[in-house]
Amino acid sequence: MGLAPRLVFASDSLKGTITSERAGQLLEAAARRHFPGCTCRCVPMADGGDGTVAALAKACGGELRRVCVRDPLGRPVDAVYAVLPGGRAVIEMAAASGLPLLAFDEKNPLLTTTYGTGELIRAALDAGARDVTLAIGGSATNDGGMGCMRALGARFLDANGNELAGCGADLARVTAIDVSGLDPRVGEAHFHLMCDVDNSLVGPEGASAVYGPQKGATPEVVAELDAGMANYARVLASTFGRDLADVPGAGAAGGLGAGAMAFLGARAQSGIARVLELTDFMALLEDADLCVTGEGHADAQTARGKVMAGVAAACEAAGVPCVAVVGGMSADAAQLPGLAAAVPTAIDAMPLDEALSRAEELYALAADRLFSLLALGARLRA
Numbered sequence: 118m119g120l121a122p123r124l125v126f127a128s129d130s131l132k133g134t135i136t137s138e139r140a141g142q143l144l145e146a147a148a149r150r151h152f153p154g155c156t157c158r159c160v161p162m163a164d165g166g167d168g169t170v171a172a173l174a175k176a177c178g179g180e181l182r183r184v185c186v187r188d189p190l191g192r193p194v195d196a197v198y199a200v201l202p203g204g205r206a207v208i209e210m211a212a213a214s215g216l217p218l219l220a221f222d223e224k225n226p227l228l229t230t231t232y233g234t235g236e237l238i239r240a241a242l243d244a245g246a247r248d249v250t251l252a253i254g255g256s257a258t259n260d261g262g263m264g265c266m267r268a269l270g271a272r273f274l275d276a277n278g279n280e281l282a283g284c285g286a287d288l289a290r291v292t293a294i295d296v297s298g299l300d301p302r303v304g305e306a307h308f309h310l311m312c313d314v315d316n317s318l319v320g321p322e323g324a325s326a327v328y329g330p331q332k333g334a335t336p337e338v339v340a341e342l343d344a345g346m347a348n349y350a351r352v353l354a355s356t357f358g359r360d361l362a363d364v365p366g367a368g369a370a371g372g373l374g375a376g377a378m379a380f381l382g383a384r385a386q387s388g389i390a391r392v393l394e395l396t397d398f399m400a401l402l403e404d405a406d407l408c409v410t411g412e413g414h415a416d417a418q419t420a421r422g423k424v425m426a427g428v429a430a431a432c433e434a435a436g437v438p439c440v441a442v443v444g445g446m447s448a449d450a451a452q453l454p455g456l457a458a459a460v461p462t463a464i465d466a467m468p469l470d471e472a473l474s475r476a477e478e479l480y481a482l483a484a485d486r487l488f489s490l491l492a493l494g495a496r497l498r499a
Contacts, residue, residue, distance in 0.1 A: 120495055121154035122406040125437075127162050127398070129424035130172075131413040131444045134476035137161035137172050143477070144409050144442070147484035151492040160396055162410070162424045165252040165311030165388020173207045174199040176396045182244065186236035188218045189229035189257040198237050201395070206246035210234040210370060211255035214264075216332065219257050224333025226259035226325075226342060227286040231373055235268025242302045250391055251377060252311040253370035257332055259285040259325055259342050261318075261349045262376015270298040271380060285371070288345025294356045299380065308383035311391050313422035316368035318361055318375045319347045324368035332371070346372060353379050389427030398428075402435040409440055409487070415459055416447035429455035442483050444476070460487050 128140040135143070141159030148155050161176045163169035174181050179201035188194040196212035211217070213233030216224070234251075241249050258264070263273050263283035272295040273281045281287040317323050325334070325342035334342060349372070350362040357379045361367045366385040367375035377383035393399070402408065410428040412419065420426050425441055432439035433455030441459040450459070462479040463472065472479065 120152060121156070122152055123156045123404055124148055124158070125401055125405045125408040126157065126159045127408060127424075127428045128411040128442065129162050129164065129413070130168055131411075131476060131480070134413070134444075134473055135480055137163065137168070138175055139477070140411065140442075140480065143481050144484050147481065147488045150485065151488040158401060160398065160401060162428065163388070163392055164422060164424050164427070165313060165391070166254050167209070167211065169252045169311070169388065169392070170197060170199045170207050170209050170212070173201065173392065173395055177201045182240070184237065184240045186213045186233035188233055189214050190219070190223060191230065191232070194218060194233065196233065196237055198241060200241070200244050200246065203248070204246055205248040205250070205395070206241035206244065207250045207252070207395070208234070208237045208241060209252045210237075210373065211252075213237050214258050215255045216257040217255070224257065226257070226329055226332040226334050226371065227338060228284050229258045229332070230260050230264030230282065230284045231256070231258045231262055231370075232264035232268045232283065234373070235265035238265070239268060239300065242300065242306065247302075247306045248309075249306055250309040250311060250395065251383070252388060253373055253377075254311075254313075256370040256373065258373070259329055259332060259334070259371035261288055261346060261372035262374075262380070263287060263291070263349075265373060266299070266376055266380045269300045269303060269380070271296050272298060285342055285345070288342065288349045291349055291352050294352060296356070296380070303381055308377060308381040309391055310366070310369070310374060310377055310383045310385040311388035312366045312369045312374055312385040313387050314369050315365035317363045317365065318350050318367040318372055319343055320363075322368075324372045327368070328371065350375070387422045387427070389422060389424050393427055393431055398431055399435060402432060402437045405435075405437045407438050407440070407491070408432045409442060411442040413444040414447070415441070415443045415445070415450040417449040419450060420453060425456065426453050429453045431455075440487065442480065442487060444472075444480075
């Protein structure tokens with residue numbers, strides 16, 4: 118790396134302290150102190166979780182749109198989604214159907230619905246989007262996506278032909294699905310699921326058993342929901358000619374994964390893989406000398422679909438050196454293919470609350486250490 122390097126900054130946010138965009142700004146300030154002639158490109162990153170919509174709107178030159186939709190219990194809530202150039206849109210289902218929208222005593226997956234997520238999809242279609250990416254983490258629901266699809270025009274019928282509301286309790290009651298009223302624009306669009314779990318729709322590793330308890334389900338309710346989901350899977354299979362019960366990822370977001378696959382023809386992929394695709398990240402690496410990534414805490418989970426792992430792997434494929442600035446590291450942090458080194462921000466033993474309150478200061482110091490060492494290396498090679 119010479120004295121005028123071409124740098125790419127692609128860090129995740131450090132949750133609750135430093136945004137992805139701010140991390141890029143701090144890295145650029147440190148880089149320019151040590152390499153005044155450097156070229157810097159900052160690409161906000163996310164992995165499909167909270168902050169994905171905002172990061173992609175910034176990274177892709179898009180805009181945020183606000184729309185009033187229904188929350189998991191049917192109450193009005195303002196939700197934001199992103200419209201990107203090229204007829205693309207990005208939606209976080211948690212903005213409409215997420216667990217943080219409910220008080221503790223309101224959690225009940227028998228009653229909650231993804232209807233608001235369907236309203237967000239409809240708003241994106243109204244805005245002209247024909248390539249829709251749906252991040253499906255953080256749901257408060259276990260309705261198999263019925264509520265979402267109802268908002269798009271599908272009808273779920275019981276044995277007497279009555280239309281169901283599409284909440285978790287209706288999984289056991291549905292006997293037929295009418296898709297004649299499904300929004301025709303669905304068939305004109307491509308749908309992508311940001312999905313980093315491989316849970317099936319039913320069974321011990323299914324949506325209800327694994328995620329139901331955190332959404333308020335007692336063991337008895339988990340059993341009821343799983344039995345209902347098995348019924349729902351049978352109705353989906355008879356309607357669409359595809360058995361989704363054991364498909365990896367079908368159980369994501371309380372079965373919204375299965376609903377999106379069946380009704381929308383959605384393709385599931387890891388969140389960071391989709392983010393890298395949307396930002397055309399490989400093109401950004403074509404003439405880069407170094408990439409800096411990072412996240413709040415590197416541990417054993419980092420290798421499982423997190424930003425650092427995805428960016429490092431892309432850098433390895435492109436032949437670009439990659440380093441990371443991280444808030445902290447565990448002893449079990451995985452060695453990531455493509456990652457040359459990780460620089461933690463911590464400089465002394467301190468209480469967690471102090472480290473969080475000084476997060477930006479500590480990050481700036483770590484960025485400065487990184488680039489001072491790189492500058493030293495450049496001089497030694499000169």
